[in-house]
Amino acid sequence: MKNNTSWSCCSWSSWKLCLLSVLILTDTIAAVKLPPNLIIPAVIAFGDSIVDTGMNNYVKTVVKCDFQPYGINFQGGVATGRFCDGRVPVDLLAEEFGIKLNVPAYFDSKLNSKDLLTGVSFASGGSGYDPITPKLVTVISLEEQLTYFEEYIEKVKNIVGEERKDFIIANSLFLVVAGSDDIANTYYTLRARPQYDVDSYTTLMSDSASAFVAKLYGYGVRRLAVFSAPPIGCVPSQRTLGGGILRDCADTYNEAAKLFNSKLSPKLDMLRKTLPGIKPIYINIYDPLLDIIQNPANYGFKVANKGCCGTGAIEVAVLCNKITSSVCPDVSSHVFWDSYHPTEHTYKVLVSLLINKFIDQFV
Template sequence: MKSNTSWSCSCFILKQCLLSVLVLTETVVAINLPPNLTIPALIAFGDSIVDTGNNNNIKSIAKCNFQPYGINFQGGIPTGRFCDGRVPTDLIAEEFGIKSLVPAYLDPSLKPEDLLTGVSFASGGSGYDPLTPKLVAVISLEEQLKYFEEYIEKVKNIVGDERKDFILANSLFLLVAGSNDIANTYYVLRARPQYDVDSYTTLMANSTTDIVNKLYGYGVRRIAVFGAPPLGCLPSQRTLAGGLLRECAENYNEAAKLFNSKISKKLDLLHKTLPGIKPVYTNVYDPLLDIIQNPAKYGFGVSNKGCCGTGLIEVGPLCNKITASVCPDLSSRVFWDSYHPTEKTYKVVVSLLISKLVNKFV
């Protein structure tokens, strides 16, 4: 699978670029890392939570490279991030002192030196169920891994085998998926009628394990696997399944918790059976649910609808500058559109998770 990115760069210029990258990595640090912890890069796989623009370059309806997306991004530019600003990929990389923006692997302006500090392979609309990405024509996790193989070869050609192996073994890898499987494929579209919730979440959990095993085979050791959020409390799911009062759809939440318990156990088992691996289950369910249920505690005012349009259903192509206005009180909103949190919310969640991630990878 080939990208259309140009890789022409003279040896002299490339060395200067690499030097700049190393200096930046050493100086931009947001948290105090233990002296024995080195994180050279952040690399992400998954769905829209960590997609930084890959869907811009494919034929799919799952896009957001138009206004008002990116309204709080640098210069108000819609980059393909499903947010008003930055997403967890960027925020976590910044917290680890790597860089403040993680580019999409398919970004045509991607430079060779960008690879050394990390990229995102994620695709908004993707999921663990192989059917999920097909429903909206996005990049499956299997295809993301194919791109990753291409990435490994490029890194090897830039810095050699030894440094390539170091980057793979010491970088932080994010695996963030599952929301589209449960909310869209299973509940809204009912595209898997042969499964009950228990068997479907098992399918998802088994897929998670397969991906972690494959990453381990590539030489990856530090993997943060995000659990599913409280899906029933997302504004769109309240609208679709929360009744007239738009309460949280508890069946969605129960499915998310069931999936989370299964991957947590599977990651514990992998930690015991794969030498050197550090797979970390990352609980986003509880902190996000607390923000939704107690918004004032975190400086928010509205948690049951998004800022784009009515906030009840608009997401992706429905959230556009022609048909959907932006709320006047964005800073008080937990959600940007009907499915995705605001950058402010992401910052709160990341601040609650980051120290736990650091402690797990020492």
């Protein structure tokens, strides 16, 4: 699965040039006003399809989207492997911080030193906190993502040296986004954990999430934005599968998401008390996304119960393709792009709602 890209390294005599390359990276101008003493050199993501920017392109799995109509609103209309019509949250946050417009996948064959120093995504669509979840669809587990992160750390050290590497790891923003596939696929759809009730299963999830954050801390990571589970019962596919003839939100899925969230937040609080210097911020994505879904007109949307691709009721990944699926006339009018993932426009609305609420907590 790994690519064999070679990496350029700076000699000790030219370390000043390396530092300059870190500081003067793009012409992107920060859209959010950062506190004067807050420096974020890179944005790095772990998790699932919400922040997968192309990792699954290099994996033998059906959970793929490196084909049209995915990417129709990306630069040049290219299907990059993002499960969206355009960019995803990790890209938008990197732009907000003035780092770069797009965060590449770690496996990207065009990856260069500049990309490494400003952030990559290790996330794999279909992955989750439950170790069984990625195995069910043959994608990259969180543990495997950590293995590639170890490689990444070594490559960054070879480029800028130990001290600067430590600075980048300690000051970058790390996104951890998972949980949806555990609930929607592993627990409810495939019933792969029959020995668990929903309470014990969400405890397994929150314990795994806490352990993952603690492992990142061991690598020197300090700033983490850990996303809650969304109102998974209200995404189009789950409405179709569990919402009855009227395709209402599937309440059992939403209750499971809320139960997991109620356990995840205090777990992060506990880590903050026990691991010196760590700043794991709980990002409540559930409530703002639910409000967008329930009151779409308030945010400029017209359709919230169907995706833009195909019928909008079930198409996702390989089922959303240019041969069998048409695209709605106005993507920006839809909350969801396919039957599972929001549109870029929805992500932009969510980022604008959330970013100023959590950024000051990293100072």
